[in-house]
Amino acid sequence: xxxxxxxxxxxxxxxxxxxxxxxxxxxxxxxxxxxxxxxxxxxxxxxxxxxxxxxxxxxxxxxxxxxxxxxxxxxxxxxxxxxxxxxxxxxxxxxxxxxxxxxxxxxxxxxxxxxxxxxxxxxxxxxxxxxxxxxxxxxxxxxxxxxxxxxxxxxxxxxxxxxxxxxxxxxxxxxxxxxxxxxxxxxxxxxxxxxxxxxxxxxxxxxxxxxxxxxxxxxxxxxxxxxxxxxxxxxxxxxxxxxxxxxxxxxxxxxxxxxxxxxxxxxxxxxxxxxxxxxxxxxxxxxxxxxxxxxxxxxxxxxxxxxxxxxxxxxxxxxxxxxxxxxxxxxxxxxxxxxxxxxxxxxxxxxxxxxxxxxxxxxxxxxxxxxxxxxxxxxxxxxxxxxxxxxxxxxxxxxxxxxxxxxxxxxxxxxxxxxxxxxxxxxxxxxxxxxxxxxxxxxxxxxxxxxxxxxxxxxxxxxxxxxxxxxxxxxxxxxxxxxxxxxxxxxxxxxxxxxxxxxxxxxxxxxxxx
Amino acid sequence: xxxxxxxxxxxxxxxxxxxxxxxxxxxxxxxxxxxxxxxxxxxxxxxxxxxxxxxxxxxxxxxxxxxxxxxxxxxxxxxxxxxxxxxxxxxxxxxxxxxxxxxxxxxxxxxxxxxxxxxxxxxxxxxxxxxxx
Numbered sequence: 042x043x044x045x046x047x048x049x050x051x052x053x054x055x056x057x058x059x060x061x062x063x064x065x066x067x068x069x070x071x072x073x074x075x076x077x078x079x080x081x082x083x084x085x086x087x088x089x090x091x092x093x094x095x096x097x098x099x100x101x102x103x104x105x106x107x108x109x110x111x112x113x114x115x116x117x118x119x120x121x122x123x124x125x126x127x128x129x130x131x132x133x134x135x136x137x138x139x140x141x142x143x144x145x146x147x148x149x150x151x152x153x154x155x156x157x158x159x160x161x162x163x164x165x166x167x168x169x170x171x172x173x174x175x176x177x178x179x180x181x182x183x184x185x186x187x188x189x190x191x192x193x194x195x196x197x198x199x200x201x202x203x204x205x206x207x208x209x210x211x212x213x214x215x216x217x218x219x220x221x222x223x224x225x226x227x228x229x230x231x232x233x234x235x236x237x238x239x240x241x242x243x244x245x246x247x248x249x250x251x252x253x254x255x256x257x258x259x260x261x262x263x264x265x266x267x268x269x270x271x272x273x274x275x276x277x278x279x280x281x282x283x284x285x286x287x288x289x290x291x292x293x294x295x296x297x298x299x300x301x302x303x304x305x306x307x308x309x310x311x312x313x314x315x316x317x318x319x320x321x322x323x324x325x326x327x328x329x330x331x332x333x334x335x336x337x338x339x340x341x342x343x344x345x346x347x348x349x350x351x352x353x354x355x356x357x358x359x360x361x362x363x364x365x366x367x368x369x370x371x372x373x374x375x376x377x378x379x380x381x382x383x384x385x386x387x388x389x390x391x392x393x394x395x396x397x398x399x400x401x402x403x404x405x406x407x408x409x410x411x412x413x414x415x416x417x418x419x420x421x422x423x424x425x426x427x428x429x430x431x432x433x434x435x436x437x438x439x440x441x442x443x444x445x446x447x448x449x450x451x452x453x454x455x456x457x458x459x460x461x462x463x464x465x466x467x468x469x470x471x472x473x474x475x476x477x478x479x480x481x482x483x484x485x486x487x488x489x490x491x492x493x494x495x496x497x498x499x500x501x502x503x504x505x506x507x508x509x510x511x512x513x514x515x516x517x518x519x520x521x522x523x524x525x526x527x528x529x530x531x532x533x534x535x536x537x538x539x540x541x542x543x544x545x546x547x548x549x550x551x552x553x554x555x
Numbered sequence: 556x557x558x559x560x561x562x563x564x565x566x567x568x569x570x571x572x573x574x575x576x577x578x579x580x581x582x583x584x585x586x587x588x589x590x591x592x593x594x595x596x597x598x599x600x601x602x603x604x605x606x607x608x609x610x611x612x613x614x615x616x617x618x619x620x621x622x623x624x625x626x627x628x629x630x631x632x633x634x635x636x637x638x639x640x641x642x643x644x645x646x647x648x649x650x651x652x653x654x655x656x657x658x659x660x661x662x663x664x665x666x667x668x669x670x671x672x673x674x675x676x677x678x679x680x681x682x683x684x685x686x687x688x
Contacts, residue, residue, distance in 0.1 A: 124657040160671040284655030291670040296661045297652060335649065357661065 056094040056111035060135030068135055073206065073228055074272050076116045076131035079166050083276045084120035084129070091118040093148040100142070103175045110136045113144040114169075117152045119161075122280055125288065125295075128156035131166035134206055138170035141212055146183030153190035160289035162199040164279060167216055168206030184211045191218035196391040199286045203275050204229040204265070209253075220388060221282060221340075223267040224255040225275045231258055231265070260343040263377060268343065281338060285352035285359045287392050294359035294394060301333040303356050303532045310524035314440050314465040321367040324349055324399060327439065328362060331528045337362070341381050347371075348378035350385035352394070356532045358539075361389035364399035365450070367440070374446055375406040376419040383422035390430035395535055398436040398457075402446035403472065421554040423449045428456055429551060433538035435459045437527060438466040438509065438518070453517055458541065459534050461527070462509035462518045469506040473499045476506075 057077065059065060065075055074082070080089055094116070097109040114136035119128055130149050132139040149165075156163040172180040194200055195218065202216035204224045208231045216222050216231070224231070232253030239245050239252070251257065258265035267282070269275035287294045307330040313322055328337055332353035339351035347370040350363050363382050365372030374382075389396050405411070405420055427434065427449070435458060436451040447468055453460040462468065470476070477498040478485070488494035505511075512518040522530055632640070652659045 123654050124663075160669075160675075280654040284653065289671050291674055295655045297655050297659050298661050300652065335653070 052095050052111055059112070059133050060110060060137070064135035071228070072271075073134070073168075075135060076133040076166065076168070079131055079205065079272065079276060080116060080120070080129065082273060083164075083166075083279060084122060084127075085124065088121035089118055090120065091116060092151065093117050096144050096148055098142050098144045098173075098176070100173075100176050100179075102177075105175050108137060112136065113142055113148070114139050115145045115148055117148045119152075119155075122283055125283065126159070126161045127164055127283070128152045128159070128161055129164045129166070132169045132206075134168045134170075137173065139168050139206065140170050140173035141180055141183060142173040142176055143179045143183045146180075146186050150186050150190055153187070153194060156198055157190070157194045160198060160291070162201065162283060162286065162288065163194065163219075165200075165202045165216065165219070167202055167204050167208045167212070169212055170207055171210045171212055181211065184214070187215050188218060191215055195220070196290060198289045199283070199392065201279055201282060203279060204231060205272050205275065206230075209233070209235060217264065221267065222258075222265040223269055223275050223278055223282075224258060224265040225269050225272050226255045228272065229255055256343075259341075263341060263344040263381065266340050282352075285338060285354075285394070290391055290393070292393070294392070296359075297333075297354055297357040299333075299357040301336075301356075304529045306525040306528065307331070308525055310527065313524065314463065318441070318467075321371070323368050324364045324366045324372075324401065324439075327399060328353065328364065331531065332360070332362070333357070340385060345375070345377035345381045347373055347375065348381050350381055355397075355528075355535055358535065359394055360535065361385060361394045361396045362399070363396060363451070365402040365446075367401050370406065372402050372441075373404060373406040374402060374420060374423065374449065375411055376414055376416050379416070379419040379423045383426040386423075386426040386430055390426070390432050393432060395433035395435070395538065396430065396451070397531060397535075398434070398451035400436055400438045400442045400446070400450040401440040402443070402450055403441045404444045404446045418554045420445070420449065424455065425551070425553050427451050429545065429553075430456070431541075431543040431545065433458050433535060433541050435531060435534055435538075436461070437531075438462040438468060439524075440465050440467060442466065442468045444469075444471050453519070456543070458538055459520075460518050461530060462512065462521050463524045463527075464509065464521060465524075466509035466512075466518075466521070467507040468509055468512040468518070473502045473507065477502055 059075055059077070068075060093112070095111045096113055097111060098105065098113050100106075112133065114133050115130055116133060117130040119126065121127065130152055132141075132145075153163060172184070174180075191200065199221075200219035201221045201223065202219045204216060204222060206228055208216060208229070210233065213231050213233060230249050230253045232249075234242075236247050236249060236252055239247055255265065255268050259268040267275075267278055269278050284297075285294055310327065310330050313327060313330075315322055325337075328349070328351075332355055336354035337351055338353070339349065341350060347366050348364070349366050350361070353360055353362055363385060365374075386396055388394075405416060434451050434456065436453075438447075438461070440463070442450065442462075448455065451457045451460075477495060480502075481494070481498045484498070485491050485494055509518055509521045513521050520530075657663055
């Protein structure tokens with residue numbers, strides 16, 4: 042009996058050592074942590090239950106028979122984060138560079154299946170050199186198994202990917218299919234083809250950082266949602282992000298004991314919108330003045346900055362926020378911001394998180410670049426996402442809601458539950474200059490002083506249409522409120538809508554204009 | 556009770572105005588005295604509390620490194636140490652709130668009925684549909 046136990050303990054010990062002390066030291070020298078160290082940081086103490094610790098590959102080609110490590114380069118299992126059950130896998134770079142093998146796939150698929158059946162979030166800590174070439178097509182097929190489960194779990198359980206090392210080739214698609222990607226600065230890269238392949242195919246010289254570094258994916262491509270300074274910060278971010286999300290699509294996110302006054306009114310809001318239309322203001326200030334203190338977690342903070350999306354708490358409840366940012370491109374909707382907003386609204390809808398929309402948008406960005414790149418198709422995504430969603434939706438027009446932007450940004454006709462407007466709101470079909478040139482074309486042509494006449498017509502148009510009262514007259518706005526009242530108004534509205542149930546017609550799935 | 560004099564006059568009908576005035580003066584006097592004593596007591600308590608706090612602060616200011624025993628445990632906490640502890644506690648509380656740690660939630664994990672299980676179990680038993688006309 043003692044021999045049996047000794048064998049088991051020896052194998053477990055080997056599994057714990059990963060690729061060996063030397064490789065662990067090399068990893069530490071690069072400022073990286075091992076898979077098990079990452080798990081220890083992320084999970085509640087003593088909560089990790091490992092599965093498949095002794096699995097090894099059965100490949101014998103290219104000297105692989107001598108390179109068998111228990112676990113085969115991935116640690117999988119269950120654990121708890123702040124008392125909440127989660128499923129997790131962490132790729133171990135010390136074992137064959139964390140290369141993705143058939144056994145890895147089986148282990149990850151197993152944990153994906155169990156997470157989906159149990160209705161608990163799945164977290165992946167990615168740090169892999171790519172497919173295990175020695176295994177040939179078997180490792181390729183393995184990717185497909187993981188992708189299938191990513192898709193089936195999408196919208197059912199939250200899936201979070203943390204990129205803590207290289208993630209190349211087919212491996213990038215598993216994180217891309219998950220709900221959130223967090224990248225650690227310096228140590229993480231994501232690309233389909235590496236710099237060497239690019240050079241050989243196109244002759245283009247590009248560094249790892251410029252090709253698939255953290256800044257590229259956080260600010261330009263929008264592939265990553267969060268940027269963390271280091272691995273520890275990335276893992277802490279997972280904890281914070283999870284606090285806004287439910288365990289699965291049938292449950293609600295955890296409610297934090299309220300710590301901010303529900304009737305708090307911030308006088309600064311009454312003067313935050315400048316008198317002049319062309320003066321910007323920071324929508325972040327509006328958000329932080331209205332929602333629970335320090336509760337805002339911005340998603341995609343560096344990508345498409347003319348729109349703001351993120352989570353916050355309102356009286357302790359999790360809410361999703363969508364807003365135009367007048368400080369960037371005057372808050373217009375363009376291709377990237379449309380994608381950003383549409384994805385976020387759908388995510389909130391999938392996980393029962395109410396959406397609050399702050400509107401200050403002069404319209405869609407004009408220009409051939411945008412039209413050729415398909416701003417119609419991308420802009421339609423925003424409309425599709427809002428119309429399709431069944432969670433409580435509240436909109437607040439802070440200033441401009443002009444033309445298509447009024448309709449697209451959670452208008453009442455697109456199943457928004459409540460529409461508020463500040464007295465500074467300007468709800469109109471189009472801007473004053475353009476409208477006057479069309480409506481008063483003949484008068485302007487006949488006028489002896491066209492500039493003065495145009496100015497007079499613009500002033501008349503603005504007085505008539507650039508206010509929220511026309512829309513309020515017709516019921517397109519439910520209430521014009523003082524800006525400082527927004528917090529208490531929102532809390533009461535969300536309280537009423539907490540039990541909202543709305544259903545869409547039965548169908549396999551809609552055809553979103555992707 | 557109503558009393559009648561031998562001449563049949565009701566004595567209780569009119570109380571002498573002098574008596575009423577005297578009663579009011581006496582009541583006012585008693586009220587004044589009570590107010591005076593309550594106020595004096597409050598002043599004395601405040602003075603004692605102020606003195607106590609001043610003594611405490613003086614005592615804390617006089618704590619030196621020699622008051623820390625070899626195990627590193629302070630006998631008394633200095634204001635700086637108290638401030639550091641307070642900052643650490645507040646920071647810890649803030650982080651725990653941001654992460655929605657169990658202590659910061661309105662409901663402890665697992666105390667709410669799970670809709671996942673509720674709807675899932677119902678669906679499990681609805682896999683067989685008898686043929687309908």
